[in-house]
Amino acid sequence: MPAHDTPISLFAGRSNPALARAIARAFGQELGRVTIKNFSDGEIYVKYEESIRGTDLFIIQSTCPPSDNWMELFLLIDAARRASAARITAVIPYFGYGRQERKDQPRVAIAAKLMADILTTAGVDRVLTMDLHAPQIQGFFNIPVDHLYGSAVFIDYLRQQQVPNLVVVAPDVGALKMARAYARRLESDLAFIDKRRPRQNVAEVVNIIGDVDGKNVLLIDDMVDTAGTLVGAARALKAAGALQIRAACTHPLLSGPAYERIENSDIEELLVTDTIPLARKSDKIKVVSVAEFFADAIGRIYADESVSTLFIP
DSSP, X not given: OOSSOOOEEEEEOSSOHHHXXXXXXXXXXXXXXXXXXXXXXXOEEEEESSOOTTOEXXXXXXXXXXXXXXXXXXXXXXXHXXXXXXXXXXXXXXXXXXXXXXXXXXXXXXXXXXXXXXXXXXXXXXXXXXXXXXXXXXXXXXXXXXXXXXHHHHHHHHHHXXXXXEEEEESSGGGHHHHHHHHHHHTXXXXXXXXXXXXXXXXXXXXXXXXXXXXXXXXXXXXXXXXXXXXXXXXXXXXXXXXXXXXXXXXXXXXXXXXXXXXXXXXSEEEEETTSOXXXXXXXXXXXXXXXXXXXXXXXXXXXXOOGGGXXX
């Protein structure tokens, strides 16, 4: 129980209602009543249908496409601030626009920094999120950011599978740190793929660094979008002598030809979480819920307890 008497309220936008309900259920509380609708021109309207004055308010909203999900979150925060909530925490299971986190070319935007600035301007006091595309995005905020890792829910599932002769593979250098953490906790070997990206959403495998011949592979990444990187990596690994190939990606964006690519690939199972709702089911895709994990984090934040035990990658 918290060391204060401030009431707690949980509300949600429309981006991922199933996850929001699951988080509230795991926390043991109903979601608050809020009206969210669109005018005929598409403009978003939000209204809290119950008093939130003086409450410790948690707004659950993944910011996956479309970008209206971001605008909806901004409006929910602004309305809460104007309704005198005591503290506003944005619970963002998937932080959209996180891939544009640096100026790697001339005349491009740093979208992740812009989103951080708008969140702060809107009036949020704290952010709770999972597997940012680049951990340094936390530094874009001047407010507390609690960054959870999807590995916490994947590791338990993978240990139950007891896959023999396992090697964890990073599909690119950017995922190497995450893959190393998996390899350490699963007590397995580690390898990574050197790839080139001639243009956006196109990846070419150049070299496989490490031994995968005769081994079962677990590919690790923070997100899967068009699945080109994963499928290309699986193809190269299979050609290098890998046996069973699994993949674990926290955020299933799965846009464009992603589903067809995965279903026709050498990947036997793709593990994802429910931070983003799936557009459709697939026999190859296994969803592991993060609802209890987020509910635990919300409870710790509300009670002013340490959340650091949940940060272990």
